[in-house]
Amino acid sequence: MSVPPARKPGAAAPVRHASPGRPKDLAKGAAILEAAKRMFTVHGFDRTSMDQIxxxxxxxxxxxxxxxxxxxxxxxxxxxSHCETQLPDALFEAAPEMPLRERLLTIAHAFFAMVSSPEAVAGHRIMCTPQITGSPLPAIFWQAGPERIQAVFAALLQKRVDAGELDIADVPLAASQFFALLKGEAHARLVFGCLKGARPVEEHLAAAVDMFLRAYAHHAKDGARA
Incomplete structure (x- = not known):
């Protein structure tokens, strides 16, 4: 199957929904999803057919x-499905009883584990191929993955802002900055296969969280850590 024709930047493809009728077999739906994830990872989007799936x-x-x-x-x-399995909504509950830095580190580790998995790295590489660039797929990918993750994380940040722990003027922007910090050089090295000399992941994630808190913690200017 060929890649759909290019659309205006940022425009997602019109998605054809499943036809109505008898209730769908949930087990078959799950099997199809797992098969699709395997096939897209191994063969890419363009070289995977519905027959193969x-x-x-x-x-x-x-x-x-x-x-x-x-x-x-x-x-x-x-x-x-991949994002919701690796980063379920429960991970982004405000959990006010948990110290903020600990909460952010928990999310940071789960997020980096997801984006560094073989499936995610393969998907990232697929999105960067000439066959996909300019097609509707990057927008579909963004809406199904990063957009959803940033939205649920922004809701968590807003609750911490309301509790007086964070001072953020633009919460959606801060949410996107957090995940950009987490990926940083570590993820780029992983995608490029250039791991020699890379910092330990634990050190990288802790530094990213601390930088985020220095920027947005309510008492960051006093050197206090939330």
Whole structure:
């Protein structure tokens, strides 16, 4: 299947939803999702067909289309499923009883574990290929993954702002900055396969969290740590 034609930057593809009818078999849907994640990781988007995913899942191609509508929708569902499995909403609960730095470090470790997994690294590389650049897929990927993660994290930050622990004028911007700090050089080295001389991940994540707190902790100017 060829990559869909390019659209305006930032425009997502119109996703065809699964057709209505009998209730979907949840076990088959889960099997299709797992098969899709494996196939997209190994072969990339363009070289993965719905026939291959159906065979890998042990279902008919009609069943795949019935559950997910088209390949773009299945790709989005696979990204969303991967992110929700690795970073469930429960991870972003405010947990006011937990010290802020500890809360951020917990999220930092879970996030970096997700983006450094073989599946995520492969997906990142797929998004950077010439065949994908300019297609609707980057926008689909962004909406299904990073956009959702930043939104739930921003909600957590806002609660900590309301509690007086953080002083942030633009919470969505701060949320995006946090994850950019976490990826930093460590993730770039991983994607490029250039790991020699890299800092230990634990050290990198702690430094990123501390930098974030120096910028946004309510008493950061006094050197206090939340």
């Amino acid at each position: 159906a065979a890998e899942a042990g279902v008919s191609k009609l069943t795949v289309y019935s559950h997910f509508g088209d390949k773009e929708a299945l790709f989005a569902a696979a990204v969303k």
